Amino acid sequence: MSFEATVYLNLSKIEPQWLDDSVEVDKATGAVSSTTHHIPAKAREACSYRLGNQKYIERCRQEIERAVKGRAFGVPILLGKVLAEEAASGAVIPLKEVAGLKRELKSLEQVPKLSADVKELIFRLTRLVQAAEENRNPIVLS
Numbered sequence: 001m002s003f004e005a006t007v008y009l010n011l012s013k014i015e016p017q018w019l020d021d022s023v024e025v026d027k028a029t030g031a032v033s034s035t036t037h038h039i040p041a042k043a044r045e046a047c048s049y050r051l052g053n054q055k056y057i058e059r060c061r062q063e064i065e066r067a068v069k070g071r072a073f074g075v076p077i078l079l080g081k082v083l084a085e086e087a088a089s090g091a092v093i094p095l096k097e098v099a100g101l102k103r104e105l106k107s108l109e110q111v112p113k114l115s116a117d118v119k120e121l122i123f124r125l126t127r128l129v130q131a132a133e134e135n136r137n138p139i140v141l142s
Helices: 054-068 076-082 095-109 116-135
Strands: 002-008 023-025 032-034 045-053 139-141
Touching (some): 002 116, 045 054, 054 076, 054 116, 076 095, 095 116, 116 139
Antiparallel strands (some): 002 045, 002 139
């Protein structure tokens, strides 16, 4: 099983050739779709990353848990929603929680001796956070 995360473009940023009267915006995810034609992912996604398979995510989660243990900060959104063992496909990190995730990622970047895998995961999640802020849309996990 592979974990992916996506932020969809705000409707105002989608190229006009993809927009017609049948365009709909999913209220939960911000995903734009059309009932008359297919809108390619590249035309409707602001940022999308494959975060890793289940084993990779679990290793990163365990390392992050060890890294924050005993520190003055926690990472409840990251561990409880993004990297949660029970994270469901289609789960959403709402826009109101994106700022909290951003703080958690910045705090985690200050931890010395993180593995290259965790650093890469932080990088990808930071890019997703930036896209969410720029597009005013949530991060969608799949």
